[in-house]
Amino acid sequence: MTFVTVEVSCPDGYTAAEDRSDCIDINECTTNNGGCLQQCVNIPGSFYCKCFDGFYESNITCIDIDECATATHRCSYSCLDGLHPPGSYTCGCTSGFYANGTVCENINECALGTDLCSQICIDNEGSYSCDCHYGFRIDPRNRFGCIDIDECLQQNNCSQTCHNQIGTYNCSCFSGYTLAEDLNTCIDINECASATTNDCQYPVYCANSPGGFSCGCPIGYNSTDRVHCAPLPCLFEWNQWSSECFLCKGQIRNRNRTTDPDLNNGSPLCFGILYHEVQECQFPCVIKAQKDGASTTAALVQEWWSRGQWLADPTYFPDMTAHNVEQQGNNIMMMLSSPSSFQCSQDDPLVSNFTDTLIQNAQNITPGIDPSRFSVSLVPTNGQCGLQFSVSNLADYTLYYGIGGGIAAFLLIAILITIFFLLWKRKLKLRQINYLPKPLRASFFYAFSGSRDGDYYQKEVFVGSPERKFIQSMLEEKLDLLPLQITNIHAVYSPQLLASFVNYWNNMESRIADNAKLWRSEAWKNIVDTNGLKKWVMSEYDKIIDTFSWNQGRLEPLIPAIHGTDLAIAQKICCNGFGALSTLDDGFYGKGIYFTTSCLYAVPYFATRAKPALILAYVLPGYPYPTTENRTGDHSLMGSAIMKGHQSHFVIVKRDGDPVPNIPSEDNSYYTELVVAQEAQVVPAYIIEIDRGNLPELMKKYQRAISDLIAENQSRQKKRNHSHEPDPDYHKSDDL
Structure with a gap:
């Protein structure tokens, strides 16, 4: 095989490959940068020169572009030339910014x-x-x-006082206010809500006001200073004797003591005073009043000392009082004492004022005595001052017994006067009875036809009689009699007590008509009563009132009520009134005369007596205070006077004698107690003698805390006997 070598011919910018089979590009830029001043850019078969950014080409030279001058920069604020390498520029920013490339960004200081x-x-x-x-x-x-910032010098949220502090402020309140939860608002403190936040002598009469409070007094009391109360004086006078004892020894006469209810207004000093006095004439047949000075001094001692120790009462005699008062014939002897020094002489003002008061009061008590018969002498004895008050005898009057016409004429006149007087008294009594509701008159007319003891009447109510059926029905249906057994019933009638009762009733209805707010206080509605107990107690009272049809249309309602006691005490009460006991009960729910509408609830008061008895009386409770205060609580009414604006206290109690704590779920699971302050609010109508047969069993069932009160009084009696000082809180257990 023959090989032929072929030569490749390459154009400019290319060169033959090693195997001469192909042409490859010549990279001119690798040799001396292609001869370029800045950048050499190779392309196939050739190359070219270019300038960096920021330069422009001028012939073969790169000339720096002035972006700041040509406005080709991208700075957001300012362009700075000459502060950069050729071909570039920098951006500038104003104060508060920094350059981030071409953008100015805020500096966050x-x-x-x-x-x-x-x-x-x-x-x-x-x-x-x-x-x-x-x-x-x-x-x-x-x-x-x-x-x-001093917020206290400008508008702030404090409702009362502002206190500035560094960076803030706080609020405070005036006396009588407290700071609310928002720490800005001041709200009133209700000092009356608790006995610990006020110093009122009678906290229940505390009246709250914005930022403070005021103290009130119970009925019969008056304010002595901001917080204390003192009883109003008991202003009274005796009416004239029913006769002047112008007949012979044995003549009975009587008189009444009347008080001024507008001035006394329930004063406790009027409690227990004798309102009615019966006296048997003890003198020879004389025309004038008592001639015997000893009888007069005896009456004065009875008034001054035996009934309340008036002469030793600092309420009436703040500067000088008398002690060891004793009658000696025509004389009354006493020893004077005073917190201040004094001379035992009429020239001393303290002594002079005391003797003047003594003589003036003696004239008031015995208006039939000539004041010239009174005399006072001072007897200094062993460093003490004795006083002798004397009443001289009146000269005897001789009765001239004539024969014939003179005596006959005298006797005829006396008989006519007596008949007229008896007829007038009978008419007056009938008028008093007729003032009562018709269903209640029968008992008094019935008693009026019975036996008489002085000016007091009573008559046995026999089984089967209409009167017995009436009272038996009322006791069983209205007053919770069963299972008690009755042995005897007497209708009773005291004209004096009924007269006082009718007068009180008539006067109260007139007063309520004139000014109801004065006698029907709504202050109890302001007392915190979360479970509505007081409102319920008052509604129960209204139910009792509505039970008796005779109360319809009356401003002053009347209800029958029960008082448990002994037969002998019951007779005294029905004859002379509850004042005959010389005290009121300082009971759990206020000072006064206690009643109930349940014969069974009264069992502990009569079951242990020698002759157990009930008094059924007609009572004028008026507008009662709905009592829910427990005797052991902060607001106990034990021994307190009747609330101002009320005429009685009405309590719903459990069998144990404590007030119900909540509204009972069962209608028959509670009883009532009623406390009245004035004897005139009560008139006895019947005495009911109780059989002792089932009393021990009932006593176990109804025995309650009354025994505690009796024990407490026995303790007081021991202290009283030991100290020989009167205890105003003591009252006889027989009267509980």
């Missing part, structure tokens, strides 16, 4: 910590600003610093 703010830095485009925390503001002298 707050993030870099290059700011000058003292509290809060706020970044802005190209700058920053300063701010302050709550309670501060920018210092106007330098925009970087902060100064405290």
Whole structure:
């Protein structure tokens, strides 16, 4: 085989390959950069020269382009020429920015910590600003610093007092207010809500007001200062004797003591005083009043000392009192004492005022005595001052017994006067009875036809009689009698007690018509009563009132009620009134006369008596205070006077004698207690003697805390006997 060699011919810019079979490009740029000044660009078969960016070609030379001058740069703000290598440029930014390539970006001085703010830095485009925390503001002298804002010098949220603090403020309240949960608002403190937040002597009469409170007093009391109360004086006077004892020894006369209800207004000093006095004339047949000075001094001692120790009462005699009061014939001897020094002489003002009061009161008590018969002398004894009050005898009056016409005429006149007087008294009694509701009159008319003891009437109510059926029905259907057994019933009638009752009833209805708010206080509705117990108690009282049809249309309602006691005490009460006991019960629910509408609930008060008895009386409770306060609680009414604006206290109690804590679910699971302050609110109608057969069993069932009260009084009695000082809180257990 023969091989032939062929030579390849290549154009400019190419060269033959090693095997001479092909042409390959010559890269001129590899040799001396192709002779180019800046860039050599190889292309097939040739090459060309070009300039870098930022230069332009001029002939074979690359000349630097001034982008800043020709505005061909891409700077967002400014172009800086001459600060860069040839063919390039740099971008510039204003204060607060930095160049990121051709773009100006914000400098965050707050993030870099290059700011000058003292509290809060706020970044802005190209700058920053300063701010302050709550309670501060920018210092106007330098925009970087902060100064405290005094919020108390400008509008703030405090409702009363503002206190500035660095960067903030707080609020406080005036006395009598407290700060609310929002720490801005002041709300009133109800000091009356608790006995610990007020110093009222009677906290239940506390009246709240914005920022403070005021103290009130119970009915019958008056304010002595901001928080204390003192009883109103008991102002009274005796009516004239029913006769002047112008007949012979043995003549019975009586008189009544009347008090001024508008002035006394339930004063406790009027409790227990004798309202009715019956006296048997003990003097010879004389025309004038008592001639015997000893009888007069006996009456004065009875008034001054035996009934309440009036002469030693600082309420009436704040400067001087008397002790060791004793009657000696026509004289009354006593020893004077005073918290201040004094001379045993009429020239001493303390002594003079005391004796003047003594003589004036003696004239009031015995208006039939000529004041010239009174005399006072002072007897200094062993460093003490004795006083002798004397009443001289009246000269005897001689009765001239004539024969014939003189005596006959005298007797005829006396008989006519007596008949007229008896007829007038009978008409007055009938008028008093007829004032009562018709169903209640029968018992008094029935008693009026019975036996008489002085001016007191009673008559046995026999089984099967209409009167017995009426009272038996009322006891069983309305007053919870069963299973008690009755042995005897007497209708009773005291004209004096009924007269006082009717007068009180009539006066109260007139007063309520004139000014109901004064006698029907709604203050109890302001007492916190979360479970509505007081409102329920008052509704139960209204149910009792509505039970008796005679109350329809009456402003002052009347209800029958029960008082348990002993037969002998019951007779005294029905004759002379509850004032005959010389005390009121300082019971669990206030000071007064206690009743119930349940014979069974009264069992502990009469079951242990020698002759157990009930008094069925008609009572004028008026507008009662709905009592829910427990005797052991903060607001106990034990021994307190009747609430102001009320005439009684009405309590719903459990069998144990404590008030119900909640509204009972069963209608028959509770009982009632009613406390009235004035004897005139009560008139006895029947005495009911109870058989002892099932009393021990009932006593076990109804025995309650009354024994605690009796024990407490026995303790007081021991202290009283030991100290020989009267205890105002003591009352006889027989009267409980």
